[in-house]
Amino acid sequence: MKKISLLGATGSIGTQTVDILLNHREQFSLAAMSVGKNIPLARKIIADLSPELVSTMKKEDAELLQSEFPHTSFTYGDNGITEVAVYEKSDILVNGVMGSVGLQPTLHAIEAKKSIALANKETLVTAGHLVMSAAKKHGVDILPVDSEHSAIFQALQGENRKNIERIILTASGGSFRDRTREELQHVTVEEALNHPNWSMGAKITIDSASMMNKGLEVIEAHWLFDLPYEKIDVLLHKESVIHSMVEFHDSSIIAQLGSPDMRVPIQYALTYPDRIPLSARQRLNLAEIGKLHFQEMDMDRFRCLKYAFEAGKAGGSFPTVLNAANEAAVAAFLKGRITFLQIEDFVEQALDRHSMIMNPSLSEIEEIDRETRNFVLSLI
Numbered sequence: 001m002k003k004i005s006l007l008g009a010t011g012s013i014g015t016q017t018v019d020i021l022l023n024h025r026e027q028f029s030l031a032a033m034s035v036g037k038n039i040p041l042a043r044k045i046i047a048d049l050s051p052e053l054v055s056t057m058k059k060e061d062a063e064l065l066q067s068e069f070p071h072t073s074f075t076y077g078d079n080g081i082t083e084v085a086v087y088e089k090s091d092i093l094v095n096g097v098m099g100s101v102g103l104q105p106t107l108h109a110i111e112a113k114k115s116i117a118l119a120n121k122e123t124l125v126t127a128g129h130l131v132m133s134a135a136k137k138h139g140v141d142i143l144p145v146d147s148e149h150s151a152i153f154q155a156l157q158g159e160n161r162k163n164i165e166r167i168i169l170t171a172s173g174g175s176f177r178d179r180t181r182e183e184l185q186h187v188t189v190e191e192a193l194n195h196p197n198w199s200m201g202a203k204i205t206i207d208s209a210s211m212m213n214k215g216l217e218v219i220e221a222h223w224l225f226d227l228p229y230e231k232i233d234v235l236l237h238k239e240s241v242i243h244s245m246v247e248f249h250d251s252s253i254i255a256q257l258g259s260p261d262m263r264v265p266i267q268y269a270l271t272y273p274d275r276i277p278l279s280a281r282q283r284l285n286l287a288e289i290g291k292l293h294f295q296e297m298d299m300d301r302f303r304c305l306k307y308a309f310e311a312g313k314a315g316g317s318f319p320t321v322l323n324a325a326n327e328a329a330v331a332a333f334l335k336g337r338i339t340f341l342q343i344e345d346f347v348e349q350a351l352d353r354h355s356m357i358m359n360p361s362l363s364e365i366e367e368i369d370r371e372t373r374n375f376v377l378s379l380i
Contacts, residue, residue, distance in 0.1 A: 002270065003031040005090035005114070007081060007105060009045055010038040012201040013096030013119045013145065016263045017270075018045055024276065032087040034080065034097070039065070046072060053087055055080030081105050086112040092270065094145070095120040098203050099327055100369055103127055107362070110134045117269035119145035121216040122327075126320045127365050128223035142224065143269040148217055149224055150265030151243035151256035156225075157273075159248070167225060168245040168253075169217055170237040171297065174208035176340075177238065181301060187340045189333065206330045210343055211297075215308020219319050222312055229313050234305065236295045241284065259284050303344045307351060316356040317368050324372035325350035332380050346376045 004021065008014040014033075021028045032053035035042040039061050046054060046069055055075045056062045062074040075083050078101075085093050085105035092115040095102050102120030107130065109116060116135070118124070124131055135142050144150050148169045156164075175194050176184055192209045193202060207213035218232050245255040258264055259282045267278055299306040304326070311318040329343040338346070350372050357364055 001027060001029055003029050003089055003091050004270070005031055005084050005087050005093045005109075006033040006096065007084060007094065007102065007120075008036070008096035008098070009033040010035045010041045011096055011098065012204070013094070013262065013266065015041070017094050017096060017266050018049065020263055020267050020270065020278075021049060023279065027276065028270065031090045032084040034084045043068065052089065053084060055084045078104070082108050085109040086114065088112075090114060092117055094266070094270070095123065096145075098122075098201060100126055100323065103131075103362075103365075106131060107134060110138055110140045113138050113140060115141045115143065117143045117145050117266070119266075121146065121213075121220050122323050124220045124223045125216050125323045126369065127360075127362065128219065128319070129359060130362060130365075132223050132226075141272075143272055144220075144224055145262075145265050145269050146217060146220070147260075147262060147265050148244040149221060150268055152221065152225060152246055154256045154268065155244070155246040155254040159246070159254075161226075163248045163250070164225075164227065164231065165247045165249045165251075166231045166233055167221060167227060168233045168235050168247065169214060169221060170235050170240070170242050170244050171211065171214045172208065172240045173236050173238055174211065174213075175205070176209050177236070181341070184341055185339070189336065192333075192340060202334060203327075203330055206333060206343075207326070210304045210326075210330075210340070211302035212304035212308065212326050212330075212343075212347075214302075215305045216323065218305075218308055219312040219322075229309060234297045236297055237293065239289065239292055241286075241289060241292055257284060257286075304347060307344070307347055311351060314356060316358040317360045317364070318351065318354065318356055320360065320365050320368045321350050321354045321372045322347060324369040325376050328373040328376035332376075337380055346379055349379065350375055 030049040030051045033051050034055040053073045059076045062076040066074045082105050086108050093109040094117040096119045100122045103123045106123045144153050152167050175192050193205050195205050240260045242255045242257050245253050247253045311322040325347045329346040332338045
């Protein structure tokens with residue numbers, strides 16, 4: 001039986017991971033988990049899966065749950081998340097938290113020689129050089145959970161990496177894919193959160209609408225597959241049926257297809273290199289779909305994607321600035337403090353003022369992250 005540590009158990013990735021564990025109790029157990037503010041859902045997960053260790057954001061929540069579940073150990077805060085990540089009885093860490101908070105626990109889990117099922121983009125975006133170097137040093141697998149990276153990972157099984165011509169990440173286009181920039185001037189938070197294909201958390205849904213999500217995935221792909229940015233392309237594909245593709249230098253293209261269900265890449269990361277059955281909510285029926293559509297990305301229309309490519313190619317500390325500025329701006333948009341298009345404006349301003357550090361240390365990354373967030377807040 002494989003024992004799981006799960007960061008962000010009450011979030012979008014977390015709840016779908018829990019669904020997999022509940023349906024495959026004979027193969028998986030939940031050894032440890034961290035939760036955020038949704039204590040009622042945390043309580044249900046504890047009752048259903050009996051984790052041995054649980055971390056909460058607040059001390060008072062840990063104390064409350066401890067009184068209700070005396071046979072479970074509770075901790076809290078940043079140290080608590082790390083305790084969950086390195087829990088000695090776990091075999092694999094599923095990192096499903098949002099934002100840069102996922103970086104430190106991942107590095108500690110790698111040092112503890114845990115396999116990493118990574119759904120937290122920011123870990124590789126902000127510190128890809130540190131994470132991949134540590135994974136190589138400790139012989140740890142980094143298994144992608146994003147549907148696009150999982151698709152590429154699956155397409156590369158049995159293939160020689162030297163034969164790769166390019167990888168092609170597909171993008172749904174998000175909530176506003178059919179709108180012009182002029183039509184984006186006064187869009188609302190509610191409109192931005194209405195994704196046409198996927199059910200995701202608020203922050204990632206906004207990132208999908210701005211195309212920053214795809215930009216972060218480009219940087220993530222660079223680190224996961226050790227490819228230069230010149231070999232990474234993005235293609236608009238509204239149906240979200242082809243999750244991504246690999247083109248080889250003999251002109252063959254291998255694609256991974258499926259219905260938009262995040263449990264598929266999560267489960268594949270948990271079972272790799274094997275596969276087990278999944279009760280699909282909707283199996284792919286190509287005859288019913290009939291047609292698939294593709295078009296090139298317009299970098300002037302989707303400026304966040306352009307900024308991500310530029311930050312990635314520049315390297316060093318620029319991706320950290322990109323991510324921190326975007327997180328701060330998206331949080332402000334979700335609170336109604338700025339407009340949708342100001343997200344990209346603030347990201348651009350943060351990148352323009354930054355002086356690059358080529359190989360930033362972890363402490364430098366954390367300082368750049370804080371400084372960038374403060375700068376964006378000063379603009380609001």
